[in-house]
Amino acid sequence: MDVKDFYYELPPELIAQDPLEDRSSSRLIVLHKETGELEHRKFCSILDYLKPGDCLVLNNTRVIPARLFGEREGTKGKVEILLLKRRENDIWETLVKPGKKARPGTKILFGGGILTGEVLEIAEEGNRLIQFTYEGVFEAVLDRLGQMPLPPYITHQLQDKNRYQTVYAKYDGSAAAPTAGLHFTPELLEEIRQKGVSIAEVTLHVGLGTFRPVKADQVEEHHMHSEFYQIDEKAAELINETKQRGGRVICVGTTSCRTIESAAQRLQKEKRPGEAVQAGSGWTDIFIYPGYQFQVMDALITNFHLPESTLVMLVSAFAGREQVMHAYETAVQERYRFFSFGDAMFIL
Structure with missing residues (x-):
């Protein structure tokens, strides 16, 4: 399958x-x-498409202020570090510039010595393992020294x-936000609950x-980097009950999708019938790209993704490449806003 099949033109x-x-x-x-069929609505009208008995799956990871600016000891040369993955004993896998x-x-x-990092070794793709002391x-x-790691296509400074x-972020660990969830307010989530929709929270710490x-x-031929995920007993129970009674499992974002589909694959290997997912954690x-058979997800709320990205491929696996490319072209024609702070898509 050619990567170019997932390209589309996007005015900057x-x-x-x-x-x-x-x-x-x-x-x-x-x-x-x-x-x-395509419909054009406001995000708050998502309520019109949700039914009692559905289960909404949210990724409750928190983005850490993972971008640090420091200087090399001795030379005082400027250094920028992006924290990617926490290892043991205050060791992090990082991206370093230069x-x-x-x-x-x-x-x-960093911060005149409030935080010190020592490069231990060079990891895969040139990433550095750094040991921090503080x-x-x-x-x-x-929180004191770091900045939010906004994607490179966002050039404006984030005020807040x-x-x-x-609004439901709980557990620190992500280098990027699960952006489909940015559209929800506490009030909208409460209305969703009042409609009889259950909400299952899972965790996947989003890496770059x-x-x-x-x-x-x-x-x-593409290989994905590993990310840590966790599904607790309550979330697994809600998802399994929903599937058993014929309700829909609706993922908020590709990260929630990848979490529950990973858990479903793990369960298949253990050959445990009668459950869609199992509580647990791992990497x-x-x-997910076209040809993948979805085990758990029935509908997907997602943002618009970069051309030729693994995320466009995931969405295409769920809704069909031609339909997704047509939807994206329509969104461009209708002047939708794209990417992290942009508009949303509901595929059902």
Whole structure:
């Protein structure tokens, strides 16, 4: 399968640079995947498409202020670090700019020495393993020194860093937001509950691997980076009960989708009938592209994704490549806002 099959033209001015004042006032394109019909609505009208007995699956990860600016000890050369993945004993896998001078043994000072990092080794794709030392609680130090790691296509400064968090974010660990969830307000979620829709919270800490460009010419040759996920007993029970009584499991975002589909694959390997997912945690590098058979997800709320990205491929696996490409072309014609702070799509 050719990666170019997932390309579309996007005028740069349609890339949303700032979040809307009201999260739920973004636009919503509804794609009925059986017929290909498209509807144009506001996000708050998502209520019209939800039914009692449905289960909404949210990813409750929190984005950490993972971008740090420091200087090399001795030379005072400027260094930018992006925290990617937490290892043990305050060791992180990081992306360092400029990378060439970040050799093993290099020490980097942040905030005048409030935080110190030492490069231990060079990992895959040139990433650096860095050991951090500090006083107090790492999260508090990071909150003081770090900046939100906004994607490179967003050039505006974010005025309120909470706008790059979902209102239900709980557990620190992501290098990027699960952006489909940014459209929900506490009020909208309460209305959804009142309608008889259950809400299951899962966790997948989003790494940058999800957003890295596909460099292979053929889709099948691309390899995903692993990300940590967790499903607790309550969420597993809600999802399993919904499937058993014939309700729909509706994922908010590709990360929620990848979490429950990973859990379903794990369950299949253990050959446990009668359950859709099982509570548990682990690392997943699941790559969903056309031809994949979905085990659990029945509908998907998602944002618009970059051309030729693994996320466009996932959406195409669910709704069909031609229908998704047509929906994207329509969204461009209708001047929808794209990517992290952009508008949304509901595929049902």
